[in-house]
Amino acid sequence: MPTLAETQKFFRNAVVGDEMAGIQSLIVGGRDASKRLEIHRRNYETSLVTALLGKFPATVWLAGTPFVSEAARHFVCEHPPHAPCIAEYGERFPGFLSACPGAERVPYLREFAELEWHVGHIAVAVDQPPVSLQEFSAINDEALLNMVLALQPGVRYLHMSWPIDELMKLYLTETAADSFEFSPADAWIQARGARGEFHMDRLDASEFIFRKSISEGQAIVGAAERALDADPTFDPGRALVRVVAEGLVTAIMSGSEGDK
Template identity: 40%
Template sequence: MPRLADTQALIRAAVVDGDFAGTAAFLTGGRAPVARLRIHERHYAASLSKALLARYPALARLIGQTSFVNAAQDYVRRHPPASPCIAEYGLDFPRFLASRRWLGRTALVLALGELEWHLGRVAIAISHAALGREALATIPSGELPEIRLELQPGLAYLGAAFPVDDIIRLHLAGKPPCGCLLEPTPIWLEVHGARGEFRMVRLPAATWTFRRELQLGSRLGRAAEAGMDAKADFDPGQALLGVFADGLAVAVHCSERGI
């Protein structure tokens, strides 16, 4: 009898790769044991392909259901899950999809896939109680550049070369994307979600840069500099008030203390 690790490798080869040569000799009991194991092989491919389709429905609509499913089945053979959580599966599927030469829309597929991945992530987040701007009142003005803001967990900031937010809106309305949406149009998106809902907002490039820096954990002063690098007349003060007005700030961290 093979060792446990060897047995597991043989089962993996059968279920993931469809290679039953190593397992056939060890399957006993009942009739047609290989045929019964093939049920698990088919279920593996079908369930993960279904998970990818649920994660990237607009992408499937863009390239066509048949092409998407064929690519998904190829992907699940090459890239089995690395964790037991199916919700975490398929992060790099858009890149795999874009690598297929017949597609010809690499940048669009990557941008739309990234947006759909984040929509699924932020929609299951749980919002925290938002701070008002009065949270800044106790901080000496000289310390403001050194503070760090903690933002809502259900946030994502995406820069895209295509209007992928409009493609998503059309998909949700049950409509295919029109040709004009397949042409390059740079956008800077803020995606905010919680408890099964989400919203997508286009931001000016400087505001997007400022908020993204804050989300990444940069000091307020560094975020302000990044915003002004994006646009010379960017107003960091107004941008900071906007973060609080939109309910995005949940904590203020100043040196060793938190507010």
């Protein structure tokens, strides 16, 4: 008698890999139970493909349902989820999709799908109470430089090599442009969302580097140095004031707290 572990291995291989060896002799149901395995195969594939298509509707709009659906079918077989929270499944799909035959006709497909992935997550974030400028004024300048800042959970910094935010706006506004000039160009994007809303803003390179560095846990001084490397005229003080004024900062921590 096969063990439960063997039974589940055979069953898994039949559902995900379409391999009937092993399971066929173990199951009952109707005159040919193996035909009923198709129900579980379908549940697996259809539910995950549907979940992926639901997460990437703009990408479907851009690349077409047949192409994205076919890629999704391959993706769910080659990369099953590893956790039951399906909302978290699909982060690797943009890379997989862009490597599929035919994707080369849309060279910005990966970046577009990645932006959509992030937008989907920031739109369901919940803003935290922001830190005010007054709270910063209580910290002396030297100490401030070594502080690490926590930013709102619904903010992402994305450096793209195509202006895909423009393309995303076309999708979101359901605009059917007669012609649309689209060529490679650096885009430093801040995407911010909360409670069902989101928006995308362009930053210049140095401001982007400063904010992204802060979001990655760099101390203010380190973030400023990186930004100054990109643009010697960058003004860290003003940049910090802008970040605070936009309500992006939710906590001020000493460097050691940030490391934790």
